[in-house]
Amino acid sequence: MTDLSLSNKAIAGKTAPPAEARSLRLPTQWLGVTPFFIFAVMFLILPTLYLMLGAFQNEAGEFTFANIVALFSANIVAAYWISIKVSLASSLIGAFAGLAIAIAIVRGGLPDWIRSATLTFSGVASNFAGVPLAFAFIATLGRLGLVTVLLNTLVGLNLYAHGFNLLSFWGLTITYVYFQIPLMVVIIVPAIDGLKREWGEAAATLGATQAQYWRMVVIPVLWPSFLGTVILLFANAFGAIATAYALTGSSLNIVPILLYAQIRGDVLHNAHLGYAIAFGMIFITGLANIFYIWFRTRSERWLK
Amino acid sequence: MKAGKFWAWAVFILGAAYFFIPLIATVEFSLRMRRGVYSFDAYKVVLGDSQFQATFIFSVVVAIFTILLGVLIVVPTAYWIRLRLPQLRPVVEFITLLPLVIPAIVIVFGYIRMYGSNSPLPFLGSNLGANALLVIGYAALALPYMYRAVDTGLRTIDVRTLTEAAQILGAGWGTIITRVILPNVLIAVLSGAFLTFAIVIGEFTMASLLNRPAFGPYLQNLVANRAYEPAALSIIAFAITWGCMSLIQILSRFAPKSANRPN
């Protein structure tokens, strides 16, 4: 079917009057990128748009805000809220810890092998998510985890008696940080490498202290990459499901798990509410990115 | 200067502790299957499990197809953008970054609704179609990594000059792509391929929601039902990821060094 209609168009093109012949050269230019755009539209853009439009329709296909309004029920708001908290906490902790590690290995005067080993390890750990990661933390900080047991027997500190629970906000955050820190390291190390040694030396000869140099040059220069990475880490955590699902089952009510349950079994008993939840997720990650773009264009006029 | 070095070590050691203790704990746990002594029983049980073998092979095959699809989509596009349509670069780059913003669960949700068994394109109507859709979904997830790897590879070799040189020597397009461009970006493509492999092999969300018998859902199922085997599997999964990254690292040593990189 599709093939036929395509060749019909091609024939129509061939019989077109000569006046249009010139404009016909253009499509051959675009032929090289056509597969990419077909792929992107069919499997990235349309499915997303489909959900976004569905979020504003009822079962009968009529336009409505009812699904969006329904998002503000206590259960769903709570899920969004805990998702945002976990994503924000893990991205901020991951970002600052990752930055500290990156600075330590690039500028700290540590041996060279530490730098390359850390970078390789970061490449591994930033992709080490999902079930294996969840299980690693269960084996570490679960009720029978190595650290939990060691702390209890050696120091007499019972983490769980003090209110710690791996299947909680902090438990999930500390687990997410495991892939957030390395991702930050991988992205920010090239940016720190981009800081020229001469800038520091120029600042020093001009009388600046190390702190002044950092405040006036290093932080402003790193800030855009840093903020961009924080946004990326946020989105990374916000959409993550496998780790949380393996860790907590469905006992921790975060948005991706809620959506997962909805897709599997329509637990909300409203298909279009599922669309609205998906819409909400894109809305939040999209908002974060728009904020980032706005920030960049507004304050970074020195970037080429 | 000396205080700085102290803090660098302190940060590094603290970080190393955070990253290694869970691994050590998992290794330790995975060896505890037999009461009282450390043993590799958990690994034996896991590796001998026919379901493990089946799901793992399934995921490996899916990963290979994902890599092929990714290469087919990304390499010509990145090449063409560098060569002929640089004005499209921002659009293409924006699209390749979309999977970092749109969560995988949302993308697969869209697939389920758009390509269900009674839609015009019923991917999910057959097993083969569903497998294909899984490959497509993974290719979309890996798009940012694949595109960046290939584009970086193309940047270092200056495709335009190479292409023009080949044309002057009388090469046709087929020759240019297969004999000139691909060999030169092969390392970059392979880096992207191993990264794709690492992402795909244990992926859970898409495989689970498309009901595919993949490694990720198998792992998930195991965690819920077993004690020691998941620890062994976690270590195996970590080793696979580590293997992929090491291969990328080793490959990067063979990457062509640019002869004319500015600065």
Place this chain on the structure above:
Amino acid sequence: MAEPFLSIQHVRKSFGATTVVEDFNLDVAPGEFVSFLGPSGCGKTTVLRMVAGFEEPSAGKIVVGGKDITRLKPNQRNIGMVFQAYALFPNLTVGQNIAFGLKVAGMPKADADRRVAEMLDMIKLPQMADRYPYQLSGGQQQRIALARAIAPKPKLLLLDEPLSALDAKVRVSLREEIRSIQKKLGITTIFVTHDQEEALSISDRIAVMYGGKAEQVGTPFEIYNRPATKFVANFVGTLNVLEGKVTDAASGKVQVNSQEVSLKGKLNGSKSGDTLSLALRPEAISLARQPGHDTSLSGEIAEVHFLGSVIRVRVGIGGNSVSLDTFNNSATPPPAVGDKADISFSSGDMLVLH
């Protein structure tokens, strides 16, 4: 010399087992412009970086204005420095870059603004204050870097190959500008370069460095005309080196390709039968006999390069070859390859290299 302003005394620097600077001594007078000239790896940059405070000398001391600054941190030395790669802060405008040193010193904004405007006038880029570095050409960036270094009124100005990254034309105009600004401000300056023409054209004195040591320190005129060592002679300017054999040490007779040259009083210590390296600057040689030239050698024209105002000719004399320059004269065609030619020079211009 009057009381030196900068005094580098017995400075040595080693990194592990390798010594990059050995017993370096130099006194620089107030307002003097001294160049460190040498090939890469000769230690010139290391000496500069020790003066700036980025490297600590393994031994010796550095005194500026009567004060020992050897152990002082770079940011306490009040030294201005210009780098090869400009090193402008990319996130700051031109004005903010120039004001950087004033701001960290706590100068009130109004005063700093005035000083920035003054600096921009000085480097003839008055309209550039609000531009960002990436919007400027290399030459403009380097002038901004110079203004930034000078703005806090440093006691000493260090220039680390500031012209190397620029293209030829800008390089010449900027070096003249640097020199005129330096003269106007009377600021004591050290200029590191590997380009002998640069060093010769703008320095009060040059320290030619090789292998971590100063081979010779002197005015450009001295360095060029009376090189103290073979290295200096070879490194600075073009030099023709001829092999000669001493035939009569007592009367200073030397043979070059069986032709006799008299070098009375220059042979210090050579014996009859020794082989010597004799050096001549191209400009000391003429193609025809000139008044004042007491020596001539005959040979054959081997190469002719027409360079515009000058014609560079290479004359083969047996196994030796000699380059010399003649001025272009539209009335006479240049010599042809293969022609017989006599070259002449004054034996006083001939250097015996040891």
